Amino acid sequence: MRIRxxxxxxxxxxxxxxxxxxxxxxxxxxxxxxxxxxxxxxxxDGKPTGFDVESVQWIAxxxxxxxxxxxxxxxxxxxxxxxxxxxxxxxxxxxxxxRKKVVDFSTVYWEIDQAIAVKNESTATFEDFMAGKLAVGxxxxxxxxxxxxxxLVKKDVLAADKFRxxxxxxxxxxxxxxxxxxxxxxxxxxxxxxxxxxxxKIIGTIKTGxxxxxxxxxxxxxxxxxxxxxxSRLMASPxxxxxxxxxxxxx
Amino acid sequence: MDDSIRFIMxxxxxxxxxxxLASLKLIVCSVPFGLALGFMLASGWVYGNKPVSWLCRTxxxxxxxxxxxxxxxxxxxxxPSFGLTLSPFFASVLGFIMCNGAYxxxxxxxxxxxxxxxxxxxxxxxxxxRAQAIISIVMPQAARRALPGCSNEIIYLVKYSxxxxxxxxxELTGAGKMIATRSFRFTLVFSIIxxxxxxxxxxASIIFMWLExxxxxxxxxxxxx
Numbered sequence: 162m163r164i165r166x167x168x169x170x171x172x173x174x175x176x177x178x179x180x181x182x183x184x185x186x187x188x189x190x191x192x193x194x195x196x197x198x199x200x201x202x203x204x205x206d207g208k209p210t211g212f213d214v215e216s217v218q219w220i221a222x223x224x225x226x227x228x229x230x231x232x233x234x235x236x237x238x239x240x241x242x243x244x245x246x247x248x249x250x251x252x253x254x255x256x257x258x259x260r261k262k263v264v265d266f267s268t269v270y271w272e273i274d275q276a277i278a279v280k281n282e283s284t285a286t287f288e289d290f291m292a293g294k295l296a297v298g299x300x301x302x303x304x305x306x307x308x309x310x311x312x313l314v315k316k317d318v319l320a321a322d323k324f325r326x327x328x329x330x331x332x333x334x335x336x337x338x339x340x341x342x343x344x345x346x347x348x349x350x351x352x353x354x355x356x357x358x359x360x361x362k363i364i365g366t367i368k369t370g371x372x373x374x375x376x377x378x379x380x381x382x383x384x385x386x387x388x389x390x391x392x393s394r395l396m397a398s399p400x401x402x403x404x405x406x407x408x409x410x411x412x
Numbered sequence: 413m414d415d416s417i418r419f420i421m422x423x424x425x426x427x428x429x430x431x432x433l434a435s436l437k438l439i440v441c442s443v444p445f446g447l448a449l450g451f452m453l454a455s456g457w458v459y460g461n462k463p464v465s466w467l468c469r470t471x472x473x474x475x476x477x478x479x480x481x482x483x484x485x486x487x488x489x490x491x492p493s494f495g496l497t498l499s500p501f502f503a504s505v506l507g508f509i510m511c512n513g514a515y516x517x518x519x520x521x522x523x524x525x526x527x528x529x530x531x532x533x534x535x536x537x538x539x540x541x542r543a544q545a546i547i548s549i550v551m552p553q554a555a556r557r558a559l560p561g562c563s564n565e566i567i568y569l570v571k572y573s574x575x576x577x578x579x580x581x582x583e584l585t586g587a588g589k590m591i592a593t594r595s596f597r598f599t600l601v602f603s604i605i606x607x608x609x610x611x612x613x614x615x616a617s618i619i620f621m622w623l624e625x626x627x628x629x630x631x632x633x634x635x636x637x
Contacts, residue, residue, distance in 0.1 A: 236589060236592075236593045237593075237598070239596060240596070240598050259594065259596075262596075263596050298580070301589065301590065301593065302589075302590075302593035302594075307594065325500075325580040326580055326582070326586070326590065327580050328578055332489075335489055336489075336580070339489070339492040339497060340492075340497065341497065341499075341500075
């Protein structure tokens with residue numbers, strides 16, 4: 162008898178929980194790279210913030226839905242999106258052809274190039290980099306890594322052991338400062354942010370014409386429409402300039 | 413299906429083979445030193461004088477209490493500020509030896525304690541020095557008894573060697589991850605990596621079982637029904 166009562170109670174509770182979840186405003190989970198300043202990073206209190214995080218929060222507010230920001234391992238972020246662990250990736254993601262095969266992208270909100278950083282005292286030049294003379298570090302699974310692999314490693318310009326991949330770009334910058342790699346390559350804004358206040362300088366940029374957009378599952382057309390609308394409203398509002406100024410993103 | 417086979421043959425097999433060799437290099441370089449460190453720590457703990465025993469205990473407690481990943485980060489990113497810049501390979505091997513040694517020492521210590529203290533006294537009464545008695549009477553027995561435990565730890569090392577990719581050393585897991593992120597074929601790539609680890613662990617287990625049989629002293633084997 163007791164067991165039956167307990168089972169009833171459990172059933173009621175679970176119904177209540179489901180119902181309350183159903184009534185709440187639609188909530189989307191936004192996957193970000195938690196270590197990708199200025200686009201997305203954790204502030205000193207451990208809360209996610211950044212240019213992209215504030216953008217999506219503004220859009221959510223404007224379009225009337227809720228968002229939960231969830232830092233996710235970058236090299237597994239698209240599988241996480243496909244497995245519905247997150248509902249979009251809004252974190253400086255380049256809309257490239259390989260990714261377009263598996264996910265949809267919103268309208269483009271930012272364009273970037275790839276920058277190459279070295280130590281201040283280094284005499285290395287951009288030509289040295291292009292000739293594969295310098296050991297280079299970057300983040301695993303990012304555009305810089307793919308560019309180096311396609312243009313330097315596969316063409317036998319750069320020896321494979323001079324190409325080093327890290328879990329996050331700050332780790333590559335740390336190794337650049339220590340001296341294990343001679344250069345670090347990444348999206349220009351990221352490099353600018355990462356070398357601020359450090360004895361590092363940029364020796365050149367590579368025009369890759371990359372475009373940042375929000376990644377959404379192919380079947381979520383409603384969400385894509387909403388994000389596109391939100392992005393166009395955001396970019397027309399004074400908030401856009403305010404965010405650019407706040408995160409020092411004027412080129 | 414054809415597409416998957418072509419993908420495995422063309423894109424996956426080369427890097428995975430290189431990755432497997434890199435993993436084996438890590439494991440082979442770590443195992444002997446890990447075992448040696450384990451013996452040193454265990455005998456230091458049991459037979460050392462107070463400061464030595466205390467030192468061994470502290471080391472084991474510290475290393476056992478720190479996640480290996482953190483230990484690797486400390487070795488790789490913090491040691492350079494003290495003037496010691498290790499390559500990703502040596503930093504990983506050092507981390508693995510430190511961790512493997514600490515865990516091995518506990519299996520070996522247990523084995524040492526299982527050898528009756530009367531044997532040490534008997535050896536001493538035959539005129540052996542304390543060191544002689546430990547090395548030629550206690551340790552050979554302890555080593556045999558510690559073998560199943562240590563083999564467990566070494567099998568575990570085969571698997572945690574995958575952490576080296578965090579220090580940018582491309583071993584099996586790192587090589588697979590690189591291909592998986594580019595091709596988005598996570599399930600296929602990781603299943604194959606899992607299989608390779610399974611094969612490596614199976615081979616290690618077989619070697620240790622053979623070693624156990626080989627080292628068994630006639631008349632002293634565990635009784636089997």
